[in-house]
Amino acid sequence: MSWKIKQQLQNILEQEDGYSVFPAGFRTRFALCYPNQYNVGMSNLGFHIIYEQINSRMDSAAERFFMPEPDLKKQYENSNTPLLSLESQKPLYEFPLIGFAVSFELDYFNILSMLSLGKVELLASKRDENDPIVVAGGPCATFNPEPLSLFVDVFIIGEGEEIINNFLDTYMLARGKNLSRRDVLLKLAELPGIYVPCFYTHTYDDSGKLAAIMPNAEVPTKIRRQWIKDLDKYPAHTIIKSNQTEFSFYLIETARGCGRHCRFCMAGYCFRKPRNRSLEKIKQMVDAVPDRQKIGLMGPAVSDHPQIDELCQYIHDSNHPMSVASFRADSVTQTLVNNLADSGQKTLTLAPEAGSVKLRNIINKGISDENLYTSIDMGIQAGVKNFRLYIMVGLPEEDDSDIEAIISMAHNLRKYMNDHKAHGKLTLSINPFVPKPFTPFQWLPMADMKKISAVLKYIKNTLKKEKNMEILIESPKESYLQGILARGDRKISQMIYEAHLEGGGKKLQRVMKKHDLNEDFYLYRQRDIDELMPWDTLDMGVKKEYFIQELEMAKQQKNTITCFDNCKRCGVC
Template sequence: MSYTLRKWYQDLLSKEKGAVQKDWGGKITVCLIFPNHYWVGMSNLGFQIIYQLLNSFPDVVCERAFLPERELLEEHQRTNTPLLSLESQRPLSQFQILAFSLPYENDYLNLLRILHWGRVPLRSGERTPRDPLVVAGGAAPTLNPEPLSPFVDVFLLGEGEATVERFLEAFRRWGDDRRRLLEGLASSEGIYVPSLYEVRYKDDGTIGSFRPLSDNIPSRVRRPWLKELDRLPLSSSLLTPETEFGEMVLLELGRGCPCRCRFCAVCSLYRPFRNRPLTLIEEGIEEGLRKARKIGLVGSALGSHPNFEGICERVIREGGVLSLSSLRADAVTERVARALASGGQRTVSIAPETGSEKLRQMVAKDLTDEEIMEATRILVKEGIVNLRLYFLVGLPGERWQDVEAIPPLLRRIRHVMISTLRKEGGRITVSVNSFVPKAWTPFQWAPYAEVTETQRKMRALSKEIKEIKGCRMIHDLPKWGYLQALLSMGDRRVGNLLLIAWEEGGNWGMAFRRSPLNPDFWVYREKEEREILPFDFIDHGIQKERLWEEYREALGR
């Protein structure tokens, strides 16, 4: 290994507090991989919790790896050095298990890049028992793992904490016999082994059947969840300035969401909604403040914790600085705003999602314009003068009038800000993203809106929002939303497109031209009620018929 590589890894480690380094002797070796850059992965609380959990087993050593920055990758290639783990700087190919944490579909291509740079065969069928076992989990594959099925040996679906121990028990028992290991894992709750299932297709391209290759393997894989969160780590154990949040301890208040927004998969992913006990959170605050001055509260529905206001005030009372991931407008109270402002926070994120109340009702976003105005008034009154507002374009049932309703809503919010401040001030950052259909939501049957039409809506919004003083708009590119829709809704044939895109250096346009598959089939096509969807084999405890009823209800059919 070159001096430059060794120094880069050692410098990064030297800035961390809480990294675990173990001797490898006689232990199961796991490399936990986040398929994006270090600062993104280390800002992810779920990634940190799994790192803590794996290293809590005496017979397991868990190290980390990330997508290398360009300069680091060039040094690896210049010196012909494979991708290395952070803690011991060992090649990925020397680990028994490579475990990918995948919260986002758009990182799927990075999984292939990391395997290639780690000198591990890409396709599961090409790997031998001497190669690492490639495992993946996280939010994205729990919704739909199929596009990655040609490359991943084992998927851990659902909450990782609920499956890791069973996975390790099987590995201890059958780790030396790859075939027996896969068969044993496939019969365990929450574990999906794609090579042990067969998919057949109809002439029209839809799925005709999806069945296990053996009677010993379940036809459906049940997503496990933890009934109690009090036995789990609730905060980040690793601190480093090289992350999005700097030296801030992230603390999880709960999982899931009691709301049932029809476009959002959080409710399905983490159902049932669970809050962590107050006593555990208070202990976490005390422990966190011994590590850092700033506490970041994390959760999809922070305001739904029954003690939310008191938790915020507790952080301040203990001498800490409070930060929140985001808030529902109807969860903003004077006590919460005061706690945030006392720590110097000047920006809060809220998601109206649409400009019109009518469309909000259609998508089951239970939030009124008046609640948004009241939240704005409270925040500004307490000194939080900047807002980040999130909107979606291309929702099912959306009309041009709904898009055109966004600028008037922003003008009303600006008016409330100025009248509360009694002067010009504050800023609104408007983040507009294209709607992407997600598995296990009522909108899983909906097509992605045409890219050209979404671009037209984005341009119209950008032009009008520029005219609103104190507002600026940022937005995603609809073509990347198209790719996310493909990876969210595709079956295992999409894995072939993924492989071609990797061969073309990430050039998806070239991949689409080379492939005989038409990606519009998965992206622009409205699915049929009785159609077998690629992810139907996962049991989330949700009735598909009920989701279909909600879809029809939303569209007024």
């Protein structure tokens, strides 16, 4: 085992504050894994929340693992050292429980890399009584676990604060009775919000479509998403402080879920209903932040919090700079923008998603050009010089006029900035649209990649001569790979496995061709409304009829109003 690797991990620990290390033998060790590098994982608030939940118990101890950076990965491989935990530098394979927090589809391949480095059997079906139980939670596990079903024993469906404790209670009890691995998994499968894929058989028809999902007689037919009804019971903030994160903020969650009904947004459905933390509870978290530490407010749209101005004032009076994960152009306030500017934020980010009114109506975005100009006015008044726009291409019903609308919007906003002496940079961050599970667009095909690549090139070439304008484009290849993984079935799980054996994610499409598995089947096929989906074992609480109704509303370019008290439309409440 490499002393040099251990020393590097210990050096990281020395720069942290707030981690926990427990004596060996008294607690069941839980390997908490983030399938990306340290700086990304430690910027994920959900990772901190679950770490604290596991360590707040008297019978369990979480230790962290991350995907090593390339140089460190080579050291692991060259020295034949198994992947080691940060806290105690123990090998991954020694942990009886291994849990992955999965936020992004492109990290799926890192899961297999980490298991391989950790000397853990990759295939759940081949693990024996002495092997760890591998668990996955987070957004990707919640909306479509099937592409990971070959490798993960247990999926946590929904928000984890309560379910992780139910999971651990049941696991400890089952292990205390010396039950077999299968019987432990069966006990876990009986819990609300726990999906154990080995107890569900998927069959396909001659066309390759999913024909049936057959559960074992001992497990539920549907797994209902779990969510926290009262956020105030579970404070959500940075637990381990580190300067080696993406933004070096102390994170505080203000709200969860979103009721805006944007039709492209999986998070808006999988984490519904919208819930705000009370101002008093947020203030208590602010009071615990070290002096002058910058606070990052987290939430689906921080500006939607009903007491956002009071919160901003409180943070300001507490002498903390601040930032926000996101805000909406139709709810942002001057107080919020002033506090961001006073905190040194040099760029305001807005998300119109589309340039045309038509497409904004189709996706139910609810942002008008007037909202954009008003937000820019607020920024200019506060002294902000730079603005960023999030845009998608390949949206449903998009045509050439909608692409021209993006270009016109960029020109007009740039001119408006110049006219108001805001001579900073206008950045357009443009991404191909991916129809996600559990949205009204889940049945729709993606736009053709060649066409989208041409559109992106056209936008960039048209705007490149514009002074102080920057165009950032997500790789179409990565977006379409994301589309396969997000909408994939169990056959894709086998392809991920073989791609890993051949070198990683870049080999996926080659492996699919080798098996005559057409990527068009996953990307470009219009799915029938009554087609069985790979994720249909899961229940987000939203009625299928509601998704169908919203799809029809999109076709008619009709808006859906936001969530309101005593609403019964979608089924969640």
